[in-house]
Amino acid sequence: MAGSFDIYAPVARRLIAPLWAAKDRSPYLRLLRDLEHSQFFSVEEIRRRQLQKLQRIVAYAYDHSPFYRRRLDEFGYRPGDPFGFADYARLPVLTKKDIRENLAKLRSQEYPAEQLVSNLTGGSTGQPLKFYHDPLRLESRKAATWRHNAWAGYRLGDKAAALWGMPRDIPHGRKLKGRLRNCLLDRTLVLDTSAITEEKMREFHREITRYRPRVILAYAGSLNLFAEYLASEGLTPPRLAGLISSAEVLYPEYRRTIERVFDAPVFDRYGCREVSIIASECAEHDGLHINAENLYLEIEPPPGTADTNAPGEIIITDLENRGMPFLRYRIEDMGRLKAGSCACGRGLPRLEVAAGRVTDFLVSPSGKLVSGAALTVLLVAQTPGIAQAQLVQERREEILVRLVRDQQVPFDEQLMRGKVREFIGADVQVTFEYPEEIPRTASGKYPFSISRVTPGFMREADAGVD
Ligand SMILES: [Zn+2]
Known part of the structure; x- marks a missing residue:
């Protein structure tokens, strides 16, 4: 069994997590239960629900976002008219440039500015891209993250270690409340990867050996680096249930190295700040399941190709973000949909990401x-x-x-x-x-x-x- 028996984890999961969520009036645990149920719906049922949500978010964008009111008017959209996936596929894509140039008009006018949560990404150009979420969208993002964590054997209340380059992503800070929450619930030990040294890795190895986390969450490259370091120094890696790799492309040779060194499976996760988890691996490691309850994903074939199997541009619609609707967002990554069904029994469609960002x-x-x-x-x-x-x-x-x-x-x-x-x-x-x-x-x-x-x-x- 991976890790040692952690007597506190069930207490944190069953008692502290619900109490804390109630204190924050946060519905993510309910949303998580919904997602854990809907992931096993049939492919047809998932598609049917996606179309309903798609029609709802398009209608919402039309009513509340001046940018989309104009764009949908130009497109010939008539509120109340039903449409299908094929009609929707003709709507122009939303580019990063569109967002940079139209931020105020994209935002939903329904929310006072101070109620929206602003967020930033480095983006593929290295220039910051600012965007917004409504507060509820943060809850569904959190729920989707915890759903995937569970696929990797990491459940609420379990101890985790993280190699992460953006300390603000880890939900605790220097404030007392954050420290308390981390001690009682999040239970995450962090190595800041924006400044890794050999000494820091050695220290981190000492800490996790004592701490005995159930999983490690990390940037793919950092994880590979840490694995290489442990191997080259002859250090014994901690026993883990699994490792969750994200934020960077998990190259096949990274996966081989990490799994060999840790003797535990890596669960790849693909996402971005704008829409959070896009797709992630289950225990079958056979493509990445799309987060289809929250997102609708299309592949736009490269211009001039007849090969429908060729990787194309990934186009994403966020079905839940009312604060700033993302309709047909071009994320600048390439991928293709994987045919057939997954042996795990989940009806969520699968994606194969083609070698990282387009700009790579x-x-x-x-x-x-x-x-x-x-x-x-x-x-x-x-x-x-x-x-x-x-x-x-x-x-x-x-x-x-x-x-x-x-x-x-x-x-x-x-x-x-x-x-x-x-x-x-x-x-x-x-x-x-x-x-x-x-x-x-x-x-x-x-x-x-x-x-x-x-x-x-x-x-x-x-x-x-x-
Ligand atoms: Zn699966």
Whole structure:
């Protein structure tokens, strides 16, 4: 059995959690029970409910958001007229640019500004994107998160450890109330990944060995790093029920390393700040189940392709956020829907995310998109002498390769240049830089590939990596 028997966990789950929720007048536990029930509805029933919710949120957006009133009028929407998924698919997408330029008009006028919860994301451009939720949406986000936690064997009241780059995401702070809540209910030990050092990892390992968490929640890259560190130092990892990976792409080699080192399964979770959990893995690890009670997800095939199985742009509608409706939001990630049903019995549709953010793709001089995630394997994993690499593309004709060399193994610049050209384009110019280390972004992420080149079919004039 993973972890030791934790006598306090059931008390926290059955007593402290409901009391605390009642004190905060928070309905997330009721919403969680609903989600745990509806996840086993049939595919047809889930679709039927989605369409109802879709019609409701569109009608709401029309009535309360000036941006959507105008957009839906232009689109020919008539309040009260029923519509289907196919009609809806013709509504123009909502871009990040739309949000930046129309924030005040997108917001629901039904809520006084001070009642809305504002939120920020670094976004794919590195420029902050501000948006809003109504207070109830925060509750359904929390419920969806706890539903997925349970899939990974982590239930309310259990002890957890987190490797996280944004300390404000972890629900406790320095304030007494936050500390008390963490001690009684959230029970999470945190390693701040925005500034990881070997000493910090060693200390964190000591702490979790004592603390004995049931799960670890972490950014995929940070988790991989920690696993590599434990293995290289010969440190015994804690016994866990599972690990929850999010916020970064969980590359197959990350998963292999993490599962080998911890001898426990990794549950991948894909989401973003704008809509929270989008899709996540169950114990079958066979695609990610879409959070379909809260979100409606479409795949927009790449222009000019007839291949319906090719990954396309992920388009998301938040069925619950009235504070600021997101109707057909282009999140700038690619994916495809997975056919068939999952052995776990859940009716929630499944998604396969294709190699991370759209902006992770490099653009060849001919306009071809090359997946950065694939290149980590094709280009880096298979080229000797590299400790870490980053590809930066400022202009279409040029790739800057930043490399931290592995001191033990010689590195061949010519070989690497040849491979970059093989995958990105024969006419691309390849230059090298050898920094001491590859810098993390402010939130502790390692962008592997950064491209400031935008292929023609994307609307954004600027691109980068969060
Ligand atoms: Zn499943």
